[in-house]
Amino acid sequence: MSAQSDVMVVAGVLALHYCIVPTDVCEGPSGTATSNYVARDGDGRRWFVKSYPEHVGLDSERRALELAEFAALGEVPVPVMRRTLDGNLIAVDGGMAVSVAAFAEGAETAGDGLYGARWGAVGATVGQLHRTLARHPDGPPRRAPSEEICDVQRGRQLLERLLARYAKQPPSFPFGPWARDTAQQRLDELPATTTMLETLPATLATQIVHGDLSSLNLILRGESVAAVIDFRPPAHRSPMWELGRIVLDPRTVLGAPDWPAGLATAVAAYQETNPAMPVEDLLTVPRAAAGYLAGSGYPLSEPLDDPPAVTPELEAYGRPATRPWVCCAPAWTRRRRCSVTRSADSPAQLQPSLWRHRNFRTFLIGQSDASVTGSSISSMVIPVIAVLELHATTSQVAWLAFLGLLPPAVLALHAGALADRHSKQRQMIIGDLVSAGARRLGRGRRRAPRPCPCAADRARADDAGRARDHAGDPDSAAARLSRPWLADRDRCGAVRAVGVRRGGGHHPAVDPSDHHRFPHAGADAGGEHVADGGRPAGL
Known part of the structure; x- marks a missing residue:
């Protein structure tokens, strides 16, 4: 087959199998075992066409082209391979087998x-x-x-x-x-x-x-x-x-x-x-x-x-x-x-020494200060918040830990395959930024904690008790030592009632403006909230 006829066959294969209508096809730099051509399409792009000899094994050549595509996934500078309309890497027609890749311009x-x-x-x-x-x-x-x-x-x-x-x-x-x-x-x-x-x-x-x-x-x-x-x-x-x-x-x-x-x-x-x-x-x-x-x-x-x-x-x-x-x-x-x-x-x-590399120092500081430290604190604080603020049970905390480990176990293989196709540096930066933004958003929406009314009431009750001690009330010290209502906010109102009865009216420890919150604080001495002896009922 002459060189001119080979060029004609290459032009026909490009149009039929690759949907490339060449305006010019010429011989390119030949390899040690292949004949190569350079084709230009109507848009001015050039394509490198490799023609394989008849005795070569096309299966091994396909595996070689697949290896090149795999290398390109790792950001190795490999020319983009052009597949046929059927999705093949090698087209066989007219007694010729060819593969097509982008031409490296100016190289x-x-x-x-x-x-x-x-x-x-x-x-x-x-x-x-x-x-x-x-x-x-x-x-x-x-x-x-x-x-x-x-x-x-x-x-x-x-x-x-x-x-x-x-x-x-x-x-x-x-x-x-x-x-x-x-x-x-x-x-x-x-x-x-x-x-x-x-x-x-x-x-x-x-x-x-x-x-x-x-x-x-x-x-x-x-x-x-x-x-x-x-x-x-x-x-x-x-x-x-x-x-x-x-x-x-x-x-x-x-x-x-x-x-x-x-x-x-x-x-x-x-x-x-x-x-x-x-x-x-x-x-x-x-x-x-x-x-x-x-x-x-x-x-x-x-x-x-x-x-x-x-x-x-x-x-x-x-x-x-x-x-x-x-x-x-x-x-x-x-x-x-x-x-x-x-x-x-x-x-x-x-x-x-790695410490001489600025990129390594930047990476270490970013990972230790931002990513690893933040993730470690979150893994410790989240269960604590669940127990103290949300009153989570033991089983609920266990489920929380299990669900935290579930995404890596389920998605690691798929995420790894997708991650290999993109820049690792860009993925790490985007991931850390998204994580930091989510934490920032969570802190912004967190409601301010409400002051516990019992805290103020306990302080007033203690002040009242100390005043009674100085007044010589023999029962007040023993009573205050056995007050289980210090940990029970439901009985705070009973304390106010005791103060009202003993003081014969409005006690300084009781704020009249709080009557809408604790209506039992102003109850009569004979009410259901006060028992004989001046102690709250049920004590």
Whole structure:
């Protein structure tokens, strides 16, 4: 199929399956295994169209595109995927299988290497990517023996078999001799790589990763990351290998004498966005990357395994891609005193005190003073108010505590799935503001407590009792010592009646203006509220 006919097929697939009517379709930057096109629609938007070869497995490519969509949920800069009218990620028609994504305008690949602020931007983006993919449904991160991740013995066997095949079947095109010589050079460097790997920890972290994070699949706009493209199907690999593969790109290492300082910047930025990664693993970035590559034969075996796959794009990618690990690994060993591994790989150089980070201090103050403190006080005060003010019973307080724990138990899974799709910082701020507003509104509507009439009455009665004591009333002291009505507001009126009778009229402890509230206070001596002996009835 000619290039012109391929363009026509792409235009037809876009119109039929994606409802995109292209006004222009042209060939785009080709990948190592795909043919790519750039289409412009009637609104002026451009779309990146990837065409898959016939022998590729479309199921694995769909899983790779789904992994890209999952990464986008974690705010990783991934181009928006355009689905077909049937909701599929890949359209197959006219003998061609394609996927469509938004085109990153005004951006370029990281083929020119990393420099300046790019080090920190790339490290932070890769850290956010790995932090998001660690929650992928295919499995959480796990530890694996270092010998399995950096299997030098398996790499030695692979290179020896590859060289034996080249000896039996000499290459017939230029890339073949170069691949053979590079395989021999890598085999000669294995003893130095083995020595370097002796200091690796016993285990290293593995998790779902991008799978093909090279300089060609990292799109930059200025000194920031614009897009991460071309994911591979989800599989557990070493995240330190993936980080080292991009930050130790040959164009960077061979063209920047200060690459150790840049590497330290990238690793520190990675840790800031992915703090769950242990420092001991972060210190192994160059060694893990070199050891991982020692067990890989790509792309050195392509001239023998799949000659049609040896395209100019593959040659442009493969020739420099294998150079840094032959030269950078010994260089890293010689320069162990760089800022990342200074003082015998001390983690203190990589992990400064958190108190120096203004964002951490702000977060700690906000959580401890506003959120955690307020929630702790509420959990203690609410049951107390329920008992003292609302006279709640024991069972009611128990139900109150149970209902307080019910929402997290019922809604945690669903709320967590929704929360992963949005900014965590924004959710925390909004949640705290809503909580503070609700508490403020509750305090504003709370009615002022009514003064208990018995308090004033008790004070007046005590004053009257003390006056009687001074007057020599022998019964008043004993009577006041046995007054159970001090805790019974229903008998306050009887106290007033006693004062009226003993005083022969209006007693100073009785306020005439209170007669509408306590009508029994002015009752006659023979009334039902006063018993013989001057005590209230029922005492």
